[in-house]
Amino acid sequence: MSKSLLKNLNQSGIISEIDFHFARLITRLASASETAAGLAAALVSRATGEGAVCLDLQAQGGRALPMGAGAKAAAACPEPGRWRRMLLESGVVGEPGEFRPLVLDADNRLYLYRYWEYEQILAAAVAAKASAVFPEFDPPRVRASLDRLFPHRVESPVDWQRVAAVVAVLKALCIISGGPGSGKTTTVARLLALLLEQGPTPNLRIQLAAPTGKAAARISASIRTARQELDCPAAVKEAIPAQATTLHRLLGTLPGSPYFRHDAQNPLAVDVVVVDEASMVDLALMAKLVQAMPPAARLILVGDKDQLASVEAGAVLADLCGRKAEHRFSREFGATLSAACGENLQRWCDPNQQRSGLADCIVALRHNYRFAEGSAIGRLSRAVNAGDVAAAAGLLRRPPDASVCWQPLPAPGEFEQRLSERFREGYRDYLSAESPAEALKALGRFTVLTPFNRGPHGVNALNRLAESSLERSGWIDPSDRWYTRRPLLITRNDHEMGLFNGDLGVILPAEGHADRQDACFAGPDGDLRRLPPQRLPAHETVFAMTVHKSQGSEFDSVLVILPENDSPLLTRELLYTAVTRAREKVLIWGPEGGLTAAVSQKIERASGLHDTLWNGTHEK
Numbered sequence: 106m107s108k109s110l111l112k113n114l115n116q117s118g119i120i121s122e123i124d125f126h127f128a129r130l131i132t133r134l135a136s137a138s139e140t141a142a143g144l145a146a147a148l149v150s151r152a153t154g155e156g157a158v159c160l161d162l163q164a165q166g167g168r169a170l171p172m173g174a175g176a177k178a179a180a181a182c183p184e185p186g187r188w189r190r191m192l193l194e195s196g197v198v199g200e201p202g203e204f205r206p207l208v209l210d211a212d213n214r215l216y217l218y219r220y221w222e223y224e225q226i227l228a229a230a231v232a233a234k235a236s237a238v239f240p241e242f243d244p245p246r247v248r249a250s251l252d253r254l255f256p257h258r259v260e261s262p263v264d265w266q267r268v269a270a271v272v273a274v275l276k277a278l279c280i281i282s283g284g285p286g287s288g289k290t291t292t293v294a295r296l297l298a299l300l301l302e303q304g305p306t307p308n309l310r311i312q313l314a315a316p317t318g319k320a321a322a323r324i325s326a327s328i329r330t331a332r333q334e335l336d337c338p339a340a341v342k343e344a345i346p347a348q349a350t351t352l353h354r355l356l357g358t359l360p361g362s363p364y365f366r367h368d369a370q371n372p373l374a375v376d377v378v379v380v381d382e383a384s385m386v387d388l389a390l391m392a393k394l395v396q397a398m399p400p401a402a403r404l405i406l407v408g409d410k411d412q413l414a415s416v417e418a419g420a421v422l423a424d425l426c427g428r429k430a431e432h433r434f435s436r437e438f439g440a441t442l443s444a445a446c447g448e449n450l451q452r453w454c455d456p457n458q459q460r461s462g463l464a465d466c467i468v469a470l471r472h473n474y475r476f477a478e479g480s481a482i483g484r485l486s487r488a489v490n491a492g493d494v495a496a497a498a499g500l501l502r503r504p505p506d507a508s509v510c511w512q513p514l515p516a517p518g519e520f521e522q523r524l525s526e527r528f529r530e531g532y533r534d535y536l537s538a539e540s541p542a543e544a545l546k547a548l549g550r551f552t553v554l555t556p557f558n559r560g561p562h563g564v565n566a567l568n569r570l571a572e573s574s575l576e577r578s579g580w581i582d583p584s585d586r587w588y589t590r591r592p593l594l595i596t597r598n599d600h601e602m603g604l605f606n607g608d609l610g611v612i613l614p615a616e617g618h619a620d621r622q623d624a625c626f627a628g629p630d631g632d633l634r635r636l637p638p639q640r641l642p643a644h645e646t647v648f649a650m651t652v653h654k655s656q657g658s659e660f661d662s663v664l665v666i667l668p669e670n671d672s673p674l675l676t677r678e679l680l681y682t683a684v685t686r687a688r689e690k691v692l693i694w695g696p697e698g699g700l701t702a703a704v705s706q707k708i709e710r711a712s713g714l715h716d717t718l719w720n721g722t723h724e725k
Contacts, residue, residue: 111132137194149216153220159711162213162214166188167181220418232718237276244445246303247445250337251271253336253337265471269470275445279468280466282411283470284411284486294328312373314350314355315350318605318606320607328346353390358600369397375402377403388419410423410426411678413656424712424715433458436455463719482685482690489680489681493704498701524570525571528571531550544613548592552664568649588612593624624641652683661690669695678707
């Protein structure tokens with residue numbers, strides 16, 4: 106790989122500065138075939154930066170490289186077979202088990218060594234927990250607890266909340282996936298009570314965790330509410346933790362280091378770890394979590410496998426859940442599970458699968474308690490999730506109720522005017538709130554979502570438009586950085602301040618000090634926290650936010666803005682995540698063609714985790 110070609114790829118925006126310099130380093134280290142090694146290094150570095158775990162040489166091989174205007178000649182990647190031979194001859198690429206900067210597996214997946222290692226660590230830990238022999242239990246005792254803790258049966262053939270709770274009792278790994286409103290947090294509170302009741306005393310060491318501070322605060326508040334409604338002894342309620350923590354804090358962040366205080370040599374003192382919003386956990390963090398867990402500890406992952414994946418590399422929850430819409434339990438485990446939970450699971454068992462494995466650990470919550478069966482939001486989210494273009498388009502054109510409204514993207518001349526009207530209407534309650542608590546609560550009633558940070562429809566432009574519009578209406582005066590009623594979104598964890606990525610706050614006058622402003626946030630127990638705004642960690646104005654940053658949040662009403670131009674960001678997962686942020690109403694501005702294209706386009710992050718866990722045993 107010539108220096109000039111790498112530079113051209115960099116200047117064309119195909120690879121970043123980091124990709125460029127990493128490729129140069131690999132080129133210098135290569136003892137042979139440095140051209141192939143340099144190109145592969147640049148592309149695998151780019152792939153991990155875009156969320157993939159590896160580079161698929163089979164898909165990339167033979168493809169032309171998009172070159173900049175200054176390129177003297179076109180260039181293409183070598184054919185897959187030839188590229189593989191060249192890489193293995195280079196001296197910097199090894200096969201699995203060899204300690205080289207890059208690893209190439211038998212399926213032509215090329216990894217940075219550390220990501221290959223993370224994948225192996227996680228796959229081994231998951232396989233071990235999935236195949237572990239479940240502990241002895243007393244079926245009548247489990248059934249008695251279940252009937253008390255899950256008293257209201259749903260109107261469906263199977264109560265999947267009950268099933269999930271028993272899986273958590275029987276297995277060292279339990280994965281609970283469900284969309285918004287499917288009762289995931291309620292299920293967690295009840296299954297923890299079920300676990301605690303099975304022992305002689307409620308002495309299990311339980312940790313609740315989440316990938317962000319906002320997600321940790323949400324599950325903390327939900328569990329505190331849910332545990333008070335449980336029909337169980339007071340000692341059991343008290344043993345259910347009321348406070349969740351971030352995964353980084355749980356593992357013990359070491360400043361300036363990618364490592365944590367807790368690892369395989371210094372494991373966590375836990376019996377059960379529950380991870381909420383597990384779809385947001387990247388490969389590296391999940392690998393470090395399983396390394397730090399004692400072998401006998403239970404791991405319960407809770408999330409929505411169909412949401413957007415983590416910002417960092419990997420789509421761990423989706424890989425763990427496999428690609429089938431429905432999983433079937435092994436014959437032996439299904440019989441045990443049916444006897445324990447009192448549900449008829451015959452339809453959900455595979456008579457040909459005898460050995461207990463990963464499929465026995467997965468439960469999808471299918472009943473939605475928020476959206477009625479025929480509600481427009483519920484039907485649209487299911488159509489998008491299923492990739493059903495015709496159904497999604499039909500619902501957008503003729504929604505069965507007012508909870509969904511689709512309109513073409515306003516023309517540039519009227520876009521600002523119409524969006525300004527939406528900002529004034531949507532934030533009216535927030536801007537007129539008389540107390541910090543009311544203002545913070547009102548922030549959860551409306552938001553504007555976009556896929557982008559930059560551009561005319563990016564979050565930066567939308568927030569500037571909101572400020573200018575509300576200033577003209579006399580609601581705010583954004584001439585000062587810390588203007589009254591500026592809404593804030595924290596974008597970096599600060600453990601000392603007790604603020605975490607995703608926390609929402611508002612700038613308001615300090616009590617008794619008209620010349621001073623406070624940054625007001627809701628505390629973990631719902632109490633009001635007033636902090637000096639100058640001490641805040643990284644943050645941004647949040648009249649509008651990206652769909653990625655909205656994960657874990659819910660709003661009464663949501664306006665989703667989608668651009669007219671085709672973009673790789675417009676995917677099924679993004680549209681599903683945006684639509685399901687709304688509790689009551691979602692308004693979508695965008696071209697119908699772009700919307701249906703998004704439903705058709707599914708995120709595919711190159712990874713070997715799915716194949717390692719599933720192929721040859723469960724599904725192909």
